[in-house]
Amino acid sequence: MTPASLAPGIADALLFDLGRVVLDIDFSKAVDRWAAHAGCQPSDIINRFVRDETYRHHEIGRISDAAYFESLRASLGIGISDDQFLEGWNAIFAGAMPGIVPLLARAASRMPLYAFSNTNRPHVAHFSKAYADLLGHFREIYLSSTIGLRKPDAAAYDHVVKAIGVPAPRILFFDDLAENVEGARARGLNAVHVKSSDDVAKALAALGFR
Numbered sequence: 473m474t475p476a477s478l479a480p481g482i483a484d485a486l487l488f489d490l491g492r493v494v495l496d497i498d499f500s501k502a503v504d505r506w507a508a509h510a511g512c513q514p515s516d517i518i519n520r521f522v523r524d525e526t527y528r529h530h531e532i533g534r535i536s537d538a539a540y541f542e543s544l545r546a547s548l549g550i551g552i553s554d555d556q557f558l559e560g561w562n563a564i565f566a567g568a569m570p571g572i573v574p575l576l577a578r579a580a581s582r583m584p585l586y587a588f589s590n591t592n593r594p595h596v597a598h599f600s601k602a603y604a605d606l607l608g609h610f611r612e613i614y615l616s617s618t619i620g621l622r623k624p625d626a627a628a629y630d631h632v633v634k635a636i637g638v639p640a641p642r643i644l645f646f647d648d649l650a651e652n653v654e655g656a657r658a659r660g661l662n663a664v665h666v667k668s669s670d671d672v673a674k675a676l677a678a679l680g681f682r
Contacts, residue, residue: 486579486586491589494607509560565595575673576609577609578681586611588614592616624649624652629659641660643661647665648665
């Protein structure tokens with residue numbers, strides 16, 4: 473769905489992804505920290521990092537932080553400590569996405585806002601404190617590591633829709649990943665593919681939030 477196909481009155485709730493929609497993410501900051509601790513080049517790490525099954529299990533709370541960091545030690549070939557992994561892991565947050573702060577404030581004054589993020593427990597602990605004011609716009613935040621489900625699995629969207637209590641076609645979802653947008657649409661939600669905060673601004677304007 474594009475802003476051109478949106479209109480006032482089509483939604484009763486707005487649902488936002490967090491990473492690269494609300495919170496800016498810079499994964500290179502993690503890689504730089506890990507490389508500094510390990511005494512290697514960042515390129516040595518980034519070329520080995522993959523979002524594999526262990527990564528996905530960590531995001532749904534199926535394995536512990538220690539177990540995930542141990543898997544990174546093996547896959548990245550670096551011998552840094554859990555604390556050093558955690559330091560880099562939480563360094564990826566680069567503030568609010570440019571322009572999103574006034575947009576969320578405007579939207580929250582007109583309609584209930586919710587968030588749905590694929591994320592892990594250390595990141596939740598970090599951003600919940602660091603960005604508490606910004607995240608306060610959301611009535612509820614649904615986290616893969618808490619609900620045990622992640623986008624773009626159908627069951628994840630169904631869980632969140634049921635929890636919100638609004639029919640899927642009356643929820644407008646914003647996400648930066650095409651596969652998550654497609655997954656949401658397949659479960660009946662309206663969805664906007666976000667490439668920058670301008671996409672959010674245009675969608676809100678089309679809804680009549682001026």
